[in-house]
Amino acid sequence: MTKDVDAVCAAYAAMNGVEFGKPDAGLGNARTAPLAGGGLVGVRAPLRETEDPVVRPYWLVEDIEAAVSAVVEAGGQIAVPPMEIPGHGTFAIYLQGGNDHGLWQL
Numbered sequence: 001m002t003k004d005v006d007a008v009c010a011a012y013a014a015m016n017g018v019e020f021g022k023p024d025a026g027l028g029n030a031r032t033a034p035l036a037g038g039g040l041v042g043v044r045a046p047l048r049e050t051e052d053p054v055v056r057p058y059w060l061v062e063d064i065e066a067a068v069s070a071v072v073e074a075g076g077q078i079a080v081p082p083m084e085i086p087g088h089g090t091f092a093i094y095l096q097g098g099n100d101h102g103l104w105q106l
Contacts, residue, residue, distance in 0.1 A: 001044055002053050005031060008043050016041075026085055056093065058102035064090050067103045071096070 002008045009020040009031050018033035018041065030044035039060075046053075061067040064082045072078065076096035082103075084090045089106040 001046060001051065001056070003045065005043050005045050009033075012041060012043070026088055054100050056100040056102050058091065058104040061103050061105050064092055064103055064105040067105075068092050068094070071101075071103075076101070 012018065013020060013033065016033075016035075018035065020031040020033045020043070023029035023031055023044075027042060028044045028047050030042040032040050032042040034040055059067070068078060068082060071094045074096070076094040078092065078094050079100070080091070080093040082090050082092045082105075089104055091105075092103045094101050094103070
């Protein structure tokens with residue numbers, strides 16, 4: 001998440017040889033680019049005035065409920081419980097060690 005989506009996308013594209021698509025409303029208007037290993041990188045602007053820029057990796061998981069339970073058992077704090085985004089899967093966000101982390105289930 002950044003306040004300058006176009007500049008960040010341009011830098012990532014130049015460094016990594018990827019091509020970003022148009023903003024996806026289902027992903028908070030994030031622009032995404034597929035990665036060679038099958039991953040996806042997304043860049044979006046803040047969704048609210050108080051949202052600070054952040055780099056948040058998302059871990060692809062088979063069972064998001066089990067992953068959330070494991071995070072809580074390990075001392076993580078759930079910031080956004082599992083939420084489905086139609087056509088994209090289910091995500092959750094947790095805080096641990098002073099960092100944002102994400103989980104994603106397709």
